[in-house]
Amino acid sequence: MKDMTDIPAVMTEIGRRAKAAAAELAFTPPARKTEALEAAADAVWARRAEIVEANAQDLAFGRDKGLTEAMMDRLLLTEDRIRGIVEGLRAIAAQEDPVGKVIAEWDRPTGLHIQRVRTPLGVVGVIYESRPNVTADAGALCLKSGNAVILRGGSESFHSSRAIHDCLVSGLRKAGLPEDAIQLVPTRDRAAVSELLQMTDYVDVIVPRGGKGLVGLVQREARVPVFAHLEGIVHIYIDASADPVKALTVVMNAKTRRTGICGAAECLLIHRDAVDTIGQGVVRALIEAGVEVRADETLQAIEGTHQASADDWGREYLDSIIAARVVEDEDAAIEHIRTYGSNHTDCILAEDPAAIERFVERVDSAIVMINASTQFADGGEFGMGAEIGIATGKMHARGPVGAEQLTSFKYVVRADGAVRA
Amino acid sequence: MKDMTDIPAVMTEIGRRAKAAAAELAFTPPARKTEALEAAADAVWARRAEIVEANAQDLAFGRDKGLTEAMMDRLLLTEDRIRGIVEGLRAIAAQEDPVGKVIAEWDRPTGLHIQRVRTPLGVVGVIYESRPNVTADAGALCLKSGNAVILRGGSESFHSSRAIHDCLVSGLRKAGLPEDAIQLVPTRDRAAVSELLQMTDYVDVIVPRGGKGLVGLVQREARVPVFAHLEGIVHIYIDASADPVKALTVVMNAKTRRTGICGAAECLLIHRDAVDTIGQGVVRALIEAGVEVRADETLQAIEGTHQASADDWGREYLDSIIAARVVEDEDAAIEHIRTYGSNHTDCILAEDPAAIERFVERVDSAIVMINASTQFADGGEFGMGAEIGIATGKMHARGPVGAEQLTSFKYVVRADGAVRA
Structure with a gap:
């Protein structure tokens, strides 16, 4: 040469x-x-x-x-x-x-x-x-x-x-x-x-x-x-059947352990029936940990939240920021993920087996997590040894x-x- | 609409x-x-x-x-x-x-x-x-x-x-x-x-x-x-260790059972040490069955063969025609397949396990056949039920x-x- x-x-x-x-x-x-x-x-x-x-x-x-x-x-x-x-x-x-x-x-x-x-x-x-x-x-x-x-x-x-x-x-x-x-x-x-x-x-x-x-x-x-993956727009959905302690621990880890990696949570979806029992506590804990919570109308009632704008849905912050919204039911959460997700990693927090199976069946992301932190989205954590990257395509x-x-x-x-x- | x-x-x-x-x-x-x-x-x-x-x-x-x-x-x-x-x-x-x-x-x-x-x-x-x-x-x-x-x-x-x-x-x-x-x-x-x-x-x-x-x-x-596959340029290599009866049966089936399908043999490679013992008989049987054999210099000594030209190597006839040549050794056969093949289906006729393993390791076609007719290259014959097609790419x-x-x-x-x- x-x-x-x-x-x-x-x-x-x-x-x-x-x-x-x-x-x-x-x-x-x-x-x-x-x-x-x-x-x-x-x-x-x-x-x-x-x-x-x-x-x-x-x-x-x-x-x-x-x-x-x-x-x-x-x-x-x-x-x-x-x-x-x-x-x-x-x-x-x-x-x-x-x-x-x-x-x-x-x-x-x-x-x-x-x-x-x-x-x-x-x-x-x-x-x-x-x-x-x-x-x-x-x-x-x-x-x-x-x-x-x-x-x-x-x-x-x-x-x-x-x-x-x-x-x-x-x-x-x-x-x-x-x-x-x-x-x-x-x-x-x-x-x-x-x-x-x-x-x-x-x-x-x-x-x-x-x-x-x-x-x-x-x-x-x-x-x-x-x-390749273009973005990791990672969602966590808290179902009505979620366990409050697991929900709190998993969301905190998924958002705050490291904010700059592709498996970091970027959007929190909360079932309307879980808002008072779990959602409020989770949102408050995030704010206390220094996370900026960009919330929809309902969640804005919680002190310290910021108002989300339309372009906060489907956004990858890679920073100490999370979007949060209330959904009518599980299907609305799945629909939100389908609309705004990037097929990288999405998570459900739930105890109801039917809700879990519905989520697993209908969310077609490369990685679907159940009651586990999305920060596990990693070849090493999967036991594959090293990884050359994470792919969100469906081919090969x-x-x-x-x-x-x-x-x-x-x-x-x-x-x-x-x-x- | x-x-x-x-x-x-x-x-x-x-x-x-x-x-x-x-x-x-x-x-x-x-x-x-x-x-x-x-x-x-x-x-x-x-x-x-x-x-x-x-x-x-x-x-x-x-x-x-x-x-x-x-x-x-x-x-x-x-x-x-x-x-x-x-x-x-x-x-x-x-x-x-x-x-x-x-x-x-x-x-x-x-x-x-x-x-x-x-x-x-x-x-x-x-x-x-x-x-x-x-x-x-x-x-x-x-x-x-x-x-x-x-x-x-x-x-x-x-x-x-x-x-x-x-x-x-x-x-x-x-x-x-x-x-x-x-x-x-x-x-x-x-x-x-x-x-x-x-x-x-x-x-x-x-x-x-x-x-x-x-x-x-x-x-x-x-x-x-x-x-997809663009072409099925299917080779059969007769090794020095090939069994004469199997060689004859397999080559005849691979070429003549149906000539218009992608698994039909298009080129015959014969180890120099197998020319007199097996090759001649196979070539004669092909000619008798009405196949036009386009032969290299050595094989042209057999009556009824036609002279192969440079563009007969790597050609898909989908017809009652086959190219045929003598190779110095197995590596020359593998090199020929690498140069002229289409990564569809290629076959070795051999009894020597070392020769078989060398061929299996070094020929990277989608289907590598050992002592089997190349006309088996078919989803139904593989037991997959129907097939939507045969692919020669490496992805997916x-x-x-x-x-x-x-x-x-x-x-x-x-x-x-x-x-x-």
């Missing part, structure tokens, strides 16, 4: 190499992938000083660019955070290898034995913003699932990502795997992103990791399939996307000379 | 209705769907005279248009073929309902019980050519899997499809299901197809059923995901697509007030 200004040529070459590496990764024994990931973890830890130094360059660039405090914090790598990256790599190394797993098998009277076997998807493109740790997480998850990956980190994390990527490549080398299995786009030029999104000949799926701006752009421009992947959902399958049909009549 | 010339408006209205119907179908009890399908089967049989009459109009139109004999035959409905449609509907009615099935479930130490539950995809668009029976098959499979469907039949089968569609709707009505669950595009205008392919707000997946022209058009123009669906692969899933997470630490 000589001429870094000819972006289409640079990206086509990356795509071609990724596809060649993917063909080889598809039948790499699990132990070799584990070895590569362990060696990468060792390398990251051994070279932590180098990584911190590269990160310092990014931090200086970010300061000059006037990044917000939150963005600067996401960009920052400390020895502690690097330890987190190392542990993440080792955890993925230790995970079960999904490739080659027989998902189903059956016999046919014609003499066929049919197996449905997991295969890698092929080439995954990951586009992310300023978190340099995504380089390690996404690279490792794609390798585990037998996919080649093309990483395109944010320009702010350019040097940090490159330093981490070097360690991943040294792991691949040590295990004798193709170095092109994990490639990092070597330019900050944004044209590389547009190019990546159109490379249907080389890329099987794109995973964007970042804010609404990035994800929206990817979803609009991509010709390659995308695993949904909810937290771990190694298994980065695979496809093929049918292997064995017989002893069987012919069709 | 008043103004049938405003195609975008007509199609948007159809999409809107389909989406509304899909929301309701998602939680329709299995028995109601079965009832609708049984009632539809009854209606098709009761109205068979009407259907034959409608078909006569299509046949007259087809004759005027100068359709080929093969196309006219595909278009034709006889009482016998209508009986086939009725049996197909009853078979789908009797199939297991995939919706709501728990695919996996597990507990987490945090108190969560997580279930992965099958859900419908939503709205399926089916675009097909002159086979009127697709109206019944595709409509029924989509209903079984809880999806609303928008059917767009070929203009040649316009009246036949409408008559069959009327029966499906009467089945829906009888079972109290929304009539918009199965809609037929009420115009022959081709603009309706372009519109359908772009309706990402309303349509979740498109299934094209027809020739390369139709499928290619759909794959190029669709903004909605597509389940692959191989024969039955009711199960027309579904997605969601996570249902139950707890007793669990909060995240």
